[in-house]
Amino acid sequence: MRGSDQVELTPGKKFVRALLVGFLLAIPIFAVWLMIGDRQSQSARARQSIAAGWGGPQTIAGPELSIPFKQTVNTTEQVNGTAVTHTTTIDRRLILAPSGIDAATVLLPERRSRSIYDVVIYRAQTRGRALFQLPSDLASLGVQPGTLEPARAEIRFGVSDARGLSANPDIRVGGTKLPLGPGGGTSLVGSGFYAPIDLTKVDPARLAVDFNFTLRGNGSIAMAPRAGDTAWKISSPWSNPSFAGGFLPDDRTVTPKGFEARYRIGNLALGRSLLFVEGTEAPASKEAPAADAADDAQVASIALMEPVDLYSQVDRATKYGFLFVGFTFLAYLLFDVIGGVRVATVEYLLAGAGLVLFFVLLLAFAEVIGFTPAYILAALAITGLNTAYSAAVLKSWRRAGVIGAILAALYAVLYVLLSLEAYSLLIGALLLFAALAGTMYVTRRLDWAGVRGGEVAEG
Template identity: 60%
Template sequence: MRRVDGERTPGSKLLLAILIGVALAIPLFSVWLLVYDRQSQSEQAAASITEGWGGPQALAGPLLVIPYRATASETVIENGRSVTRSRDVMRELSLAPEVIDLTTDVRPERRKRSIYEAVVYDAKVTGKARFAFPPDLARHGVAMADMDLARAELRFALSDPRGLGANPTVAADGRPLRLQPGGGSNGGRGFFAWIDAAPLNARPLTVDFAFDFRGNASLSLAPQAGDTRWAVRSAWPHPSFAGDFLPTQRRVDDRGFAASYRVGNLALGRSLVSTADAGAPGTLDRMAPPSRTDYAAPAPARDGNAIQTAHISLIQPVDLYSQVNRATKYGFLFIGFTFLALLMFDIIAGVRITPVEYLLMGAALVLFFVLLLAFAEVIGFTPAYILASAAIAGLNTAYSAAVLKSWRRAWLIGGLLVALYAVLYILLSLEAFSLLIGSLLLFAALAGVMYGTRRIDWSARRGEVDAA
């Protein structure tokens, strides 16, 4: 292959195509930033949609808290001597139920504002708990005579009490209790009731309760009983089960999901009885409210005092921003394969391609990802992908016909783009095998290019030698 005077060598043409491809990294990186910015706006819009409704909710309780009198000793220095004094203090004994049966019915709803969407829900909780003093209560250093059973509190925790519905009902041994806001004498989130726990001296105490609450995105329960049984059902068909405990049984289909949990206090690593200073934050109050925009499950507990939860998220079936972001990462492959095809026409077929033509076709390929993001926010990812890929493939095919001076050659460029878009969609759909499939396709493409260019004199040195 001879080099015509004034014409670039095949090697210089390759280098020029690479430099233009590298220059297109700047707008491609700008598309990544655009996706991130639109995702942030979507999260802010979702937070504004759910504002005032109730955040991701976490439940705990009921817990029976009984004040008792204890003796505290302190050592002070008086006149250079250590003096130990004793004084009476009030402390609190927290008693978790032996058994609790909970049923939660979650009714989801999609809320929209402009092109943005959030998932909110109404939930109804019904349950029954049984409290009883353990036979080894004396081991905890609490005597029955020191407890003020008449001033006991029955506490329920809800991470975002703004979502609590009207008129919750709680009854102890069939007697309705009057409910108060907050977490009892130590503050906190949720509601509580004063109760006379004197019947516990003779028999177990049974508590029935029911309440409604609103939330969004996720729901979790912090089990504390000796035997926690939690049944959850919902019409939402896309749940994600996470947290420290997974359901023992679950069903997920197009009609929704149902899940059953069973957790014992031995799995929790926690006794049913605990003591603390009066007014100190209890177990329920250490449960921080989840973030409004954080739809992920809470981190697993790492010590015996950490709150352990069973967590259910009502996830969106398609996160279009993550899919567009993944698609954008393949942008260099689109540019590389298209430029390679143009380069082959330039070197082998003798059709001269100018740097401006490379640049315009590369810009169209970058524009595909902008169109994909813009359409996906309105009509969904799959229709947007079809529409954007058809538009860019058609545009570059028509432009290639003018550049390559042949519709036959242009259809080869169009077919290449259609194949690339089809392969990219498959890679996005088969997330688990995307790396394997992509690697095999790249290997096949590289082998084809090496075979097709095996006789090309990239520096045109051999032609000059032959001429000499």
């Protein structure tokens, strides 16, 4: 006979049984959560393959002026008990950061797709001017007069991923375009390009360098400031920027049509000398000296955030899985112990399986049609399925309508929780409080232990 497994069960035992079935459903919910993580990893790998060869997250730095000089070094060694001094001449480089940089970057995003995956890439056009002032007194750095070789100087630029240089940069001094060479880099970003310059043909006391170059990249772009005064303006039609790094913009405007940010960073905030001998300065990061990308604390960074991260949304939705199971099982339990409609253990399991399937459908559809349409489609499918099944279990379409209404309300509330992240905990807590208060009121005179013997009193 259907439902014969619960003829002798008291209301309290029925509650424990529903609770145990709910805990059993934690296994498939956890499996769905693991599936989301796996799909997210696959998405990240696919995006990396799409962006391969285009350019990674970019950090730009410079320019810096590098001037070679000769340095005499005395070394002493013991030969047959006698101290012998050797004098050698080595090549060193004097590094001079600009006294001021005024730069502007225009960031143009673009979406690339492969199968169901896509990634946001960009082109960043940066132009500006840097001013250098070479000090007259270099003795404090161990640079002797007459040892500098200004004819072999270099203007160095740092680019964290030089593959993103889509065309040769335009570097000019006094209106004259300079030839370029690969490599070089700066004290903060170890890769990039350089322009050789003969300082004997210009005024080294006030050297102005105009630069204009375009970078390809994805994910984020950052500026590693290294000047007496750095002014950087960045603008883009992308409407979801994330400002990070060790420096935040002094002024920023974000609208649905894009964003614009302005940075102003002085050398006192950087805590670094503008003039030093290459190899003698402390590294930018304690973990990695002069790496290909500067330390996060030394850069101003902007990330191009996705308007909706569907995997994050599905992951958050899955964490509310117990809310759906709990409310649905609570309705079944009340129909069972108060309405007199017996609900078997297998029926709890099948209804719960449908609730868990919602999150699988949500993930599968979201990868193809987006989160919101997927959410609506999955919610309609599971609400319809469980409502129809409840009509058979509860022997009434009116009772099944209650289950359907509960699920529809839960899906609506969950969508609000996912949209209003800042208030999700508050709304969820109030919803649970209301459910507990309602259950306590309805069951306040219920004989859970089955020892009173009479009918449950009304009211």
